[in-house]
Amino acid sequence: MFQKIISTSIMTILLSIAFFILTESKAVMEAVLFSFQIWKNNIFPSLFPFFLLSELLIQYGFVEFLGELLKPLMNQVFRISNHAAFIFVMSIISGFPSNAKYTKALLDEHKINEKEATKILTFTHFSNPLFILGTVSVTFLGNKEVGLLILFCHYITNLILGLLFRNYYPSPKTDCRISLKNAINNMTLERKKRELSFPTIFTNALNHTIQTLLFILGVTTTFLIITTLVNQHISLSALHQSILNGFFEMTQGLKYISLLNIPLKMKGVLTVMILSFGGLSVHMQLIGILSKTKIKYFPYLTARVLHATIASILFFFLFEAWMP
Numbered sequence: 028m029f030q031k032i033i034s035t036s037i038m039t040i041l042l043s044i045a046f047f048i049l050t051e052s053k054a055v056m057e058a059v060l061f062s063f064q065i066w067k068n069n070i071f072p073s074l075f076p077f078f079l080l081s082e083l084l085i086q087y088g089f090v091e092f093l094g095e096l097l098k099p100l101m102n103q104v105f106r107i108s109n110h111a112a113f114i115f116v117m118s119i120i121s122g123f124p125s126n127a128k129y130t131k132a133l134l135d136e137h138k139i140n141e142k143e144a145t146k147i148l149t150f151t152h153f154s155n156p157l158f159i160l161g162t163v164s165v166t167f168l169g170n171k172e173v174g175l176l177i178l179f180c181h182y183i184t185n186l187i188l189g190l191l192f193r194n195y196y197p198s199p200k201t202d203c204r205i206s207l208k209n210a211i212n213n214m215t216l217e218r219k220k221r222e223l224s225f226p227t228i229f230t231n232a233l234n235h236t237i238q239t240l241l242f243i244l245g246v247t248t249t250f251l252i253i254t255t256l257v258n259q260h261i262s263l264s265a266l267h268q269s270i271l272n273g274f275f276e277m278t279q280g281l282k283y284i285s286l287l288n289i290p291l292k293m294k295g296v297l298t299v300m301i302l303s304f305g306g307l308s309v310h311m312q313l314i315g316i317l318s319k320t321k322i323k324y325f326p327y328l329t330a331r332v333l334h335a336t337i338a339s340i341l342f343f344f345l346f347e348a349w350m351p
Contacts, residue, residue: 047256058255062248065278069162071240073155077121078128078239082232085132088217089113095210099203105189106197110138111147122155123305127313128239134320142196145323149330150189154181154302167285168294176342176349177299184303184338188330195326243312250276250308270297277306292346299342303334
């Protein structure tokens, strides 16, 4: 009986959405076009080169090279496998949901296990720095200094989370002496193990990259349609509407927050909160990328709630001292 109720409820929701899409076709089309603009102008340019490059770097031993050099940080500070250093560094550079893609890649290569994969996702939820310093600070908020503070609070909180989760599935301790010679040797051995030619590796990397980016486009579009329908049929204040939109789809929520008639300090608090949570769209992208693994989602969700809370508190108390 319970399963029948669930099936009926799901069907009712889907049919309701279909009805609203037909009756609100203009608004839905605008949402689809807006999602494509986000993907074309922000997501694709920022993620494509890093996704492609990361696939090639993994194949040619950079994971082993970087893992050797960052052993003290990963193993002693965060108590996780040295190989996770690749995910940590590349996620800082490229931004979410790249951490899910890199984690999946290393898991497929058997360089990390599922417990380590679950753990590394808790503190590698970095927004792309160019998105924060460009789109968020300049285009949305019109203030570079507040963008730097948002970046600082968002990034430093990830490090705090790494320390909070250090005893969650701790990896065995290893010798943390750094050796450049060993790093080069490990990288060379990994490269020599590969039997595929460069054209084959490049083609595979390109296919994986495009598939992931198209999936991200689909998820972003879906959640923008949902937020559009919610906005059309639920009457909320501008503040609550902005927060709700950010909860579903991050970029749209950040745009609406920038238009609110509230002090810059409060705009910054809400912005860093939404960035650090990521929105359900980003969460669904991560779940989709990791769908064929046994990686747990709940620790990631818990970390995002903590991330949003700690980062926004840091911003609130640092704002007066930071701003000129």
